[in-house]
Amino acid sequence: MLIHHVVTLALLYLVFTKGYYRFMALTTYTHDICDIFLHLAKMGKYMDNARPLSNLLQIPAYLLVSLSWAIFRLWLFPRLVMYTSIVQCPALVGIDNCSYYWIYTPLLVCLLLLQVFWFYLVVRIGWRKAKGSTFADIREGEDVSTELHKANKAKHT
Numbered sequence: 001m002l003i004h005h006v007v008t009l010a011l012l013y014l015v016f017t018k019g020y021y022r023f024m025a026l027t028t029y030t031h032d033i034c035d036i037f038l039h040l041a042k043m044g045k046y047m048d049n050a051r052p053l054s055n056l057l058q059i060p061a062y063l064l065v066s067l068s069w070a071i072f073r074l075w076l077f078p079r080l081v082m083y084t085s086i087v088q089c090p091a092l093v094g095i096d097n098c099s100y101y102w103i104y105t106p107l108l109v110c111l112l113l114l115q116v117f118w119f120y121l122v123v124r125i126g127w128r129k130a131k132g133s134t135f136a137d138i139r140e141g142e143d144v145s146t147e148l149h150k151a152n153k154a155k156h157t
Contacts, residue, residue, distance in 0.1 A: 030077040037064040
């Protein structure tokens with residue numbers, strides 16, 4: 001997550017110093033749409049820790065996160081933002097006239113690689129649910145919220 005924040009802050013700094021506002025507007029658009037569904041799903045997970053929720057609420061939330069992530073972050077972001085910045089800018093004005101081309105490109109690629117890795121984690125969560133487990137955060141194995149969830153389930157039985 002630290003890499004993501006460093007890359008994002010570097011991109012924001014370059015955008016505001018060079019005036020590439022449309023470029024950053026597209027980048028934030030393709031990323032922020034997913035955050036709505038991601039935070040709704042996380043809210044549902046936190047509610048599930050307090051009182052078990054039905055799969056009728058958890059599965060649609062998971063599917064919305066997965067679908068929005070695939071569409072906006074893995075399809076639209078490379079197609080709109082990266083293609084424009086990496087391919088069209090040098091083709092239109094020449095690579096020598098693309099300000100900060102050699103800084104933007106690695107930052108965008110790093111951001112895309114992080115998105116692919118996180119989507120892999122999202123798919124693994126779904127795979128574990130399909131095999132009969134619960135929707136759990138797999139980034140760090142057993143965490144505090146999982147332990148709280150087990151304790152609350154034990155209390156309710």
